[in-house]
Every structure is written in structure tokens, then in C-alpha cells.
Amino acid sequence: MRRRFIADTWTDTTAALTGDQAVHLARVLRAEPGQIYDIVANGFLHRAEITRVAADEVVFTLHEELEANAALPLHLLLAIFKFDHFEWAVEKATELGVGSITPVLARRTEKHLAQAAAKRVERWRRIALEAAKQSRRTDIPAIGDPFPLKLALEQESAATRILLSETEQEVTLKSALGGSKAGEVALAIGPEGGWAPEEMALFTTHQWTHVTLGPRILRAETAAIAAIAISSTCLS
Structure with missing residues (x-):
């Protein structure tokens, strides 16, 4: 090879x-x-x-x-959490084929992480580049500048919008995707401690579907990788 x-x-x-x-x-x-x-x-x-x-x-x-596989039509909105865990999530999301990543400043993002996030973006892009090469991707996921949640939701254009929610018990990610392969999917993963109530309401206002990954409470980076893996079976 x-x-x-x-x-x-x-x-x-x-x-x-x-x-x-x-x-x-x-x-x-x-x-x-x-x-x-x-x-x-x-x-x-x-x-x-x-x-x-x-x-x-x-x-x-x-x-x-040469023939090559396309990236998943998946936009990951990833709330910023501890940088070493966040960077691991960026690396693995790239390996799994996510199309783009937007770092999100959430209500429960720790203050010192929010203040330092803008200076870390180029590092995250380098991590994505190396992960793309390692996994033999033909592209690199676009990693945007950190956005406050409200602005990120206002700019989201994907027709299918899915929020991982600890309060949802019935609707699963797989059922929300419904086997559809049309268009881009936006997937939002919250910070440590989860989304604040007013943020959950904001997602609802912007017509995001709340879903569950099951009964267990997962770390943010684990939830991101599990959700991407499940999504890939429906989108690829």
C-alpha cells in the first residue's frame, strides 16, 4: 500500500x-x-x-x-471541554469521517477553557490533518472558530438537526436519522455537566430533535464517538 x-x-x-x-x-x-x-x-x-x-x-x-470515499455529510457541533479530551474527540471524529466540526462555547464550558479556545484552533486543525493522513482520508474536516451556542444555532443550515440529550428517554439517534441519506446532518454534543436548561430550550426553538444514546451517562468525548459511529451506518 x-x-x-x-x-x-x-x-x-x-x-x-x-x-x-x-x-x-x-x-x-x-x-x-x-x-x-x-x-x-x-x-x-x-x-x-x-x-x-x-x-x-x-x-x-x-x-x-483514484477512487476514494467521501466524508460523511455530518457537521459536529462539539461543546468545548477539557482540551486533552476535546483533542482526542477531534482526532477520532476525523478518523471516523466527520465532515466538519464547530467548537461551541456553552453555558457550562469552563471559563478558562472558553478564554483560551481561540488560541487552540490551529492546534486542533493540525490534529485533524494528521488524523486524516493516518486514516487515509482524501479530505480534512473543516474546523471552525469557536462560536457561542446561540450564534452557532442561528447559522446552522443542515436540514436534519440532532441533539444528544440526557433528558430524552424514548427517541434514539438511529430512529431520528430514519435511514435517510439525503443532505447534511448536524449533531450537537454538550459539555461536561450537559447543556443548561435555557440552551435546551434554544435547541427546541431552532427545531433540533432531542435523542438518546441509551440509559448510560457517557463522557462528552465518548458520546461524540458513539454518535458518529451510529450516524455513519445511516449516512454512508
């Missing part, structure tokens, strides 16, 4: 790795012109041949396009 990289820059016929990716390929893997790799450029997977190797850039000629 050929190694796969996600290009930093590209044209219609060429692609290039720069920065750390180029250093790894040139110095660690000892890349040489003529070697063949799989390269993702502009969201498409190609067989590609190295044409030039420099210390800070490796250039490829793009050959035939």
Missing part, C-alpha cells in the same frame, strides 16, 4: 508538500524523483510521481485520479 500525503499547494497537474511534510518525506523517507505516492490535492486522490525534491518542498506530477 502506497503512502498517502495531503498536498499543501497544487495546480491542475502538479502538487507540492511544504514545511514539516516535505522535511519528513525528503529527510526521513529519503524521497527521490521518480518515486510514486498517493497524493490528495484539492480534495481529489491521485497517483503522483515525485519530480523535484528540495529541503523545504517536494513537488509531484499528478497522474490518474
Whole structure:
């Protein structure tokens, strides 16, 4: 199985790795012109041949396009919680194929995490990039800037909107999805301590369906991964 990289820059016929990716390929893997790799450029997977190797850039000629799996049409609204757990959730959500992630500032997001979140976004994007390469994705999930919940809900455009709720006992995630494969699905995961009552009311106002994952109380990152895995059976 050929190694796969996600290009930093590209044209219609060429692609290039720069920065750390180029250093790894040139110095660690000892890349040489003529070697063949799989390269993702502009969201498409190609067989590609190295044409030039420099210390800070490796250039490829793009050959035939290869078949690849698309990302899940799933937008994850993930309330910010402890950063090490949040970053684990970003990594695993990427591996499972989620299409995009919006970090959400919730009522019960700890104050120091909310204040520091904007400075962590680039780290989260790097984590998603590495996870995409590791899992052989052909794209990287878009990770937005942190939004207050109210603004995130006002901007949500997905036709199907699902909220994991500790108070819901009857409606399951699988039944709410209903086996439908049409359009994007938005999935909201709350912070440690759950959503505040006024936030639950806000979700209802914006026509989100409240669902349960079962009788057990899960950590936020566990709930996110379980929900993505269940959703993938209905959306892929």
C-alpha cells in the first residue's frame, strides 16, 4: 500500500508538500524523483510521481485520479471541554469521517477553557490533518472558530438537526436519522455537566430533535464517538 500525503499547494497537474511534510518525506523517507505516492490535492486522490525534491518542498506530477470515499455529510457541533479530551474527540471524529466540526462555547464550558479556545484552533486543525493522513482520508474536516451556542444555532443550515440529550428517554439517534441519506446532518454534543436548561430550550426553538444514546451517562468525548459511529451506518 502506497503512502498517502495531503498536498499543501497544487495546480491542475502538479502538487507540492511544504514545511514539516516535505522535511519528513525528503529527510526521513529519503524521497527521490521518480518515486510514486498517493497524493490528495484539492480534495481529489491521485497517483503522483515525485519530480523535484528540495529541503523545504517536494513537488509531484499528478497522474490518474483514484477512487476514494467521501466524508460523511455530518457537521459536529462539539461543546468545548477539557482540551486533552476535546483533542482526542477531534482526532477520532476525523478518523471516523466527520465532515466538519464547530467548537461551541456553552453555558457550562469552563471559563478558562472558553478564554483560551481561540488560541487552540490551529492546534486542533493540525490534529485533524494528521488524523486524516493516518486514516487515509482524501479530505480534512473543516474546523471552525469557536462560536457561542446561540450564534452557532442561528447559522446552522443542515436540514436534519440532532441533539444528544440526557433528558430524552424514548427517541434514539438511529430512529431520528430514519435511514435517510439525503443532505447534511448536524449533531450537537454538550459539555461536561450537559447543556443548561435555557440552551435546551434554544435547541427546541431552532427545531433540533432531542435523542438518546441509551440509559448510560457517557463522557462528552465518548458520546461524540458513539454518535458518529451510529450516524455513519445511516449516512454512508
